[in-house]
Amino acid sequence: MSVTIKDVAKAANVSVATVSRVLNKHSNVSEEAYERVTKVMEQLGYSPNHLGRDLRKSETKRILAITASAEQSFYSEVLRGMEEAAFAQGYDVLFAATRDDPKHEMHLLNMLFSHSVDGAVLLGAKQDAATISKLAENHNIALCLERMEGCNVLTVTIDNVKAGKDAVSYLIGKGHRRIGLISTETRSQSSVDREKGYRLALEEHGIPYDEELVYLGSYETESGTTGCKYLLGLDDPPTAIFAISDMIAIGAMNYAISKGVNIGKDIIFFGFDNIAYSHIFVPHLSTVEQPCYAQGKLVIEKLIENMKSEIPDKSIYMLPHSLVLRESTGD
Amino acid sequence: MSVTIKDVAKAANVSVATVSRVLNKHSNVSEEAYERVTKVMEQLGYSPNHLGRDLRKSETKRILAITASAEQSFYSEVLRGMEEAAFAQGYDVLFAATRDDPKHEMHLLNMLFSHSVDGAVLLGAKQDAATISKLAENHNIALCLERMEGCNVLTVTIDNVKAGKDAVSYLIGKGHRRIGLISTETRSQSSVDREKGYRLALEEHGIPYDEELVYLGSYETESGTTGCKYLLGLDDPPTAIFAISDMIAIGAMNYAISKGVNIGKDIIFFGFDNIAYSHIFVPHLSTVEQPCYAQGKLVIEKLIENMKSEIPDKSIYMLPHSLVLRESTGD
DNA sequence: CAGCTTAATGAAAAGGATTTCACAAGAAAG
DNA sequence: CTTTCTTGTGAAATCCTTTTCATTAAGCTG
Numbered sequence: 257m258s259v260t261i262k263d264v265a266k267a268a269n270v271s272v273a274t275v276s277r278v279l280n281k282h283s284n285v286s287e288e289a290y291e292r293v294t295k296v297m298e299q300l301g302y303s304p305n306h307l308g309r310d311l312r313k314s315e316t317k318r319i320l321a322i323t324a325s326a327e328q329s330f331y332s333e334v335l336r337g338m339e340e341a342a343f344a345q346g347y348d349v350l351f352a353a354t355r356d357d358p359k360h361e362m363h364l365l366n367m368l369f370s371h372s373v374d375g376a377v378l379l380g381a382k383q384d385a386a387t388i389s390k391l392a393e394n395h396n397i398a399l400c401l402e403r404m405e406g407c408n409v410l411t412v413t414i415d416n417v418k419a420g421k422d423a424v425s426y427l428i429g430k431g432h433r434r435i436g437l438i439s440t441e442t443r444s445q446s447s448v449d450r451e452k453g454y455r456l457a458l459e460e461h462g463i464p465y466d467e468e469l470v471y472l473g474s475y476e477t478e479s480g481t482t483g484c485k486y487l488l489g490l491d492d493p494p495t496a497i498f499a500i501s502d503m504i505a506i507g508a509m510n511y512a513i514s515k516g517v518n519i520g521k522d523i524i525f526f527g528f529d530n531i532a533y534s535h536i537f538v539p540h541l542s543t544v545e546q547p548c549y550a551q552g553k554l555v556i557e558k559l560i561e562n563m564k565s566e567i568p569d570k571s572i573y574m575l576p577h578s579l580v581l582r583e584s585t586g587d
Numbered sequence: 588m589s590v591t592i593k594d595v596a597k598a599a600n601v602s603v604a605t606v607s608r609v610l611n612k613h614s615n616v617s618e619e620a621y622e623r624v625t626k627v628m629e630q631l632g633y634s635p636n637h638l639g640r641d642l643r644k645s646e647t648k649r650i651l652a653i654t655a656s657a658e659q660s661f662y663s664e665v666l667r668g669m670e671e672a673a674f675a676q677g678y679d680v681l682f683a684a685t686r687d688d689p690k691h692e693m694h695l696l697n698m699l700f701s702h703s704v705d706g707a708v709l710l711g712a713k714q715d716a717a718t719i720s721k722l723a724e725n726h727n728i729a730l731c732l733e734r735m736e737g738c739n740v741l742t743v744t745i746d747n748v749k750a751g752k753d754a755v756s757y758l759i760g761k762g763h764r765r766i767g768l769i770s771t772e773t774r775s776q777s778s779v780d781r782e783k784g785y786r787l788a789l790e791e792h793g794i795p796y797d798e799e800l801v802y803l804g805s806y807e808t809e810s811g812t813t814g815c816k817y818l819l820g821l822d823d824p825p826t827a828i829f830a831i832s833d834m835i836a837i838g839a840m841n842y843a844i845s846k847g848v849n850i851g852k853d854i855i856f857f858g859f860d861n862i863a864y865s866h867i868f869v870p871h872l873s874t875v876e877q878p879c880y881a882q883g884k885l886v887i888e889k890l891i892e893n894m895k896s897e898i899p900d901k902s903i904y905m906l907p908h909s910l911v912l913r914e915s916t917g918d
Numbered sequence: 919c920a921g922c923t924t925a926a927t928g929a930a931a932a933g934g935a936t937t938t939c940a941c942a943a944g945a946a947a948g
Numbered sequence: 949c950t951t952t953c954t955t956g957t958g959a960a961a962t963c964c965t966t967t968t969c970a971t972t973a974a975g976c977t978g
Binding site: 591592593603604607608610611635636637638639640641642643644 | 963964965966967
């Protein structure tokens with residue numbers, strides 16, 4: 257049985273109200289009482305029970321960030337941005353993983369409904385747009401990294417369409433006209449958008465879209481390998497490959513290397529995300545860099561703003577990306 | 588203002604006690620009342636306030652896992668093990684990052700003291716052994732991955748001394764006698780233990796310890812590169828290198844490759860952790876694999892056991908590791 | 919049919935904090 | 949010397965559940 261505010265009050269010979277005032281640094285408490293209470297708290301090793309506090313104030317000063325699997329090392333910067341922005345305003349961020357299970361995601365979201373946290377950020381939501389929109393009507397919720405088509409909810413992401421287009425345009429600018437695309441079968445919005453960017457770039461430069469040049473696999477490295485094998489095996493193989501993630505691009509390059517192809521000359525590669533390994537792996541990978549830290553920071557700031565305001569901001573914020581050019585494109 | 592148990596009770600024309608009974612699936616509630624209450628809860632969109640519940644029961648069914656930075660992609664399996672073991676017993680696991688700051692770690696631990704979570708697992712603690720021991724006297728706390736010398740607290744890890752010794756013994760078994768070691772300046776227990784293993788292996792085979800062959804850097808890939816450059820630059824360079832982490836080993840191999848050294852023949856490398864990239868990176872890296880998932884699972888199971896028992900188990904559990912042999916050692 | 923058990927229910931206490939309200943004493947103002 | 953304002957304080961209400969205890973009604977036993 258741990259020591260409560262009552263015990264402190266009794267030992268300091270004051271009322272619980274006064275102890276509470278000391279705890280919350282309220283003004284109207286005499287120097288003398290303050291000292292006495294503080295000393296007693298120290299002596300008894302008192303630690304206030306947050307549950308009581310949270311219940312009374314109906315706020316926890318905690319935000320839940322829900323990710324698919326904690327796997328993506330590339331989340332880490334986003335999480336750091338969230339954590340630091342939150343801390344600056346007296347909030348804590350807690351992370352939980354859905355294990356890619358929509359039901360488990362809902363289970364975690366229940367922490368929001370049950371007042372165990374004040375808000376939630378979804379990094380790649382598993383529910384559908386209608387569900388999220390509905391939830392966002394009554395709860396402080398935001399999306400980060402992945403927007404959702406037709407979803408009325410605060411969102412912080414990048415313009416994946418434009419990013420994909422920029423990357424592919426760069427490849428075209430280098431004189432390439434047969435450009436392979438390795439994407440995912442999973443229809444995540446970011447994949448879809450990046451593919452769209454690929455198509456727009458071709459279109460803009462008058463290059464016909466050739467379905468043969470598109471390989472859909474998983475997010476695994478191995479899928480990049482398989483995809484590259486497929487593309488290089490074509491009668492008229494591509495001279496450039498755009499992968500919608502670095503992991504996939506690295507798998508693809510691995511295959512090319514194993515075949516003795518000269519990367520940067522015979523064929524060039526473009527990835528996405530700028531994960532740490534993209535500049536460890538040789539040849540270093542050209543890639544699209546998205547502002548991870550900034551996205552994490554912004555989504556928390558906006559979410560906290562929403563928690564305080566009457567009419568929530570449900571805008572979609574798109575932060576600027578940039579191209580990082582390295583050896584894989586011959587730079 | 589959200590709907591409470593009182594609102595449900597009124598609308599269903601029963602007492603709050605009955606609603607609570609329905610909520611907790613207690614037996615003594617009539618079919619008729621059960622139906623009525625359930626329907627009303629549905630209609631009103633009632634979601635029980637966990638704060639009230641937690642306060643009353645003084646338990647949250649939540650466990651906090653504290654990591655340094657969420658960066659280490661290699662944590663992810665540990666976290667998955669924790670998450671699944673917890674879920675199986677009706678607990679949730681939340682993760683939070685210390686940002687490598689002992690003060691922030693203490694701030695997070697405060698969630699434990701303030702009853703916001705039922706227990707905490709530290710994956711690489713930042714406090715000293717005495718502090719942790721003291722906390723463990725009154726709170727449900729456990730260490731995972733990193734043990735602490737002289738700390739009286741439930742711990743789940745591997746035998747890093749033996750693992751280091753096994754790796755280096757393997758190198759010696761291949762006929763090598765000048766073996767380089769790349770470790771970290773940070774004196775984490777796992778680094779220290781793995782170094783000790785290195786020394787024991789040499790000793791056991793009558794090879795004198797040569798301080799010159801030891802390079803201490805950071806956990807970054809670049810540090811491996813620098814370390815390898817140093818070692819290969821020696822008058823009498825090593826023919827084998829043991830790095831206390833895969834990231835470091837990969838950085839080291841990168842340097843060797845850039846110098847045109849034939850890895851697996853001219854020199855061999857051994858890493859630690861078996862991260863995903865160790866078999867993506869070419870040449871594939873020989874490494875020590877530790878049972879991440881199993882460690883996560885066990886630490887949660889033991890912690891939950893402790894929460895239920897009167898006398899807490901403060902044993903140190905060491906799970907078995909294994910050697911994964913690949914191209915970098917010429918296998 | 920009296921006496922007992924069982925089932926279903928509600929009123930109220932409890933859990934640990936914050937906050938409102940009322941009150942007392944002392945200071946300032948007239 | 950009254951009146952008004954501050955300042956410091958405590959009692960009690962409140963937040964939302966769960967749980968204990970008492971009560972009533974119904975079912976069973978002999």
